[in-house]
Amino acid sequence: MSGINVNELGKAVGLAIAKQRQRKGLTQEEVAERLGIGMEAVSRMERGLVVPTVVRLAELAQIFECELADLLRESSTRPSEQGIVLAQQLERLTSQDRTLLLDTLSHLVERLASK
Template sequence: MSTLWVYQRIGMQHRKKAENFETLGKRLGQVIAKQRKARGLTQDDLAGLVEVDPVTVSRFERGTSVPSLQRLFVVAQALEVSVGELLAETSPLPGDSAPRLATLLKGLRTTDQQLLMDIAELLQKR
């Protein structure tokens, strides 16, 4: 095995990790934007609540800048959701859909929630 091959493999792995992080940042930004809009907030409004410049909120939402864990906690509080809810919506894994479904259900009327539960039970039985 050549040294060049090892360096190429390491470089490829780092590029993949960087791409995954970039994708995660974009997904997180989309979730933040969706939650902000669902609450009727502008980027300026959210910036004021989080105590950052509106340009920073724009960068978060576009995924060009990823908030630190501390800042993400403040953003989640301002949007009245948990950090877990924000992150659950960013996951591409099917096993992570339960928290996302819970978040979606929370926004529905009780009768609509029950209807979806009934549909899920019917799907499970087939």
């Protein structure tokens, strides 16, 4: 047994899809049209009821103008991949805001790790 919980993975991938769709300012209907599928199919993917194939993820990445890896990284529970997601988010901030966020995050990690 692989230890991968398909339900949790489906929900995490669905959340990443929804996040990228919203980032691009697209509706589920617009994504469905571009994929040539029904809107309910997009909704099921975003809710994690259906885990999309690798081909479908590649199509979504093309629509969202992101890397295929971004959709998988955002759904990962691995600290190294989560670190990449955080780094991508940090790139959007000014140096001063990054410093503030990193200080805050460090304090939060210390507090949570001490419990």
